[in-house]
Amino acid sequence: xxxxxxxxxxxxxxxxxxxxxxxxxxxxxxxxxxxxxxxxxxxxxxxxxxxxxxxxxxxxxxxxxxxxxxxxxxxxxxxxxxxxxxxxxxxxxxxxxxxxxxxxx
Numbered sequence: 001x002x003x004x005x006x007x008x009x010x011x012x013x014x015x016x017x018x019x020x021x022x023x024x025x026x027x028x029x030x031x032x033x034x035x036x037x038x039x040x041x042x043x044x045x046x047x048x049x050x051x052x053x054x055x056x057x058x059x060x061x062x063x064x065x066x067x068x069x070x071x072x073x074x075x076x077x078x079x080x081x082x083x084x085x086x087x088x089x090x091x092x093x094x095x096x097x098x099x100x101x102x103x104x105x
Contacts, residue, residue: 016060017088021045021053026062026076026085033075 017023024043028034036054040047054074057063062081063074076082 012060013084016056016062017084019053019056021049022057022062023085025050025053025057025074026081029063029074029076030082030085033073035071035073037071039074 021043025039028039028042034042036047036050039045039054040050043050054063054065058065058074061077064077065072065074067073
């Protein structure tokens with residue numbers, strides 16, 4: 001049985017992913033490393049909004065950053081984040097024709 005702390009950690013993972021702006025940022029970063037301003041331009045949002053969401057994503061280990069001069073560039077933390085996003089979009093796109101009972105066999 002999974003431990004209570006693991007359940008809480010997983011719940012927090014989904015809570016972080018429950019914010020649409022964060023998902024947009026993550027999908028933008030799947031393609032390539034971007035600066036805060038590049039993300040803001042790509043998503044048509046303000047830099048403070050993007051910075052706020054990046055702070056959460058960084059704290060929860062969804063993204064990492066590196067400084068180059070005065071600019072900070074962000075990228076996906078690791079392959080686990082890629083897999084979470086890939087599985088999430090696959091689930092959303094799935095047509096649901098499989099019998100749910102087949103999951104238990």
